[in-house]
Amino acid sequence: MPRRAPQLTIQEELMPALNPYLLFNGNAADAVGFYESVFGVEAIITRFSDMGGTPEDMPEEVRNRVANAQLPLSATNILMVSDTPPGNEIDNSKPGFTVQIEADSAEEAERLFTDLAKDGAVDMPFGKVEWAEAFGMLTDKFGTPWMVNYTGNAQG
Structure with missing residues (x-):
């Protein structure tokens, strides 16, 4: 009979919160809408244009991309989503998270x-x-x- 692994106790006050952060190439808003419908929550969304220091010459299409979206899944778990900034697009050489x-x-x-x-x-x-x-x-x-x-x- 296989042995069971011992039950671990996590002391929450000693552990930092870990959250998945999904990265997209310009379609994060679509992903956020999808995840809102799946999980039944409303996201808090910040666009690149909402952030201070956004370069004046940033194209409008990029300014409207999602800089950060937070979907609260529980009191301690947040699904985070963002479009990548120009020049940091996701390809097969780096993970999309x-x-x-x-x-x-x-x-x-x-x-x-x-x-x-x-x-x-x-x-x-x-x-x-x-x-x-x-x-x-x-x-x-x-x-x-x-x-x-x-x-x-x-x-x-």
């Missing part, structure tokens, strides 16, 4: 970013951004893309 971590502090976010980036590649340096006190993007040594985030009071 990333794993997003919401850390409990800027210090913890920086530690996670540094540890995950070891022997990997930094795609966006870690630092303060408009939507978060601390944020960075990287690809770990196994090819898995990550977004490490600490929102803090940036949206307060």
Whole structure:
């Protein structure tokens, strides 16, 4: 008779939130509409034009793309969706997703970013951004893309 793996207890207060972040090449709005209908939730959508610092010469079609959409699936799980910015389109050489971590502090976010980036590649340096006190993007040594985030009071 096969043995069962032991039941693990996760201490939620010690774990950062992990959320799937799906990436699209200009059709994220269609995907968001589909996922809203499937999961019966309403997404919170930010378009590139809603973000500060959007270049004036950005084409209108790109300005209207989804910069970030959040579909709350439960109190702790969020399906996140975005169109890729120009020049970062998804092809067969990179995955169409990333794993997003919401850390409990800027210090913890920086530690996670540094540890995950070891022997990997930094795609966006870690630092303060408009939507978060601390944020960075990287690809770990196994090819898995990550977004490490600490929102803090940036949206307060």
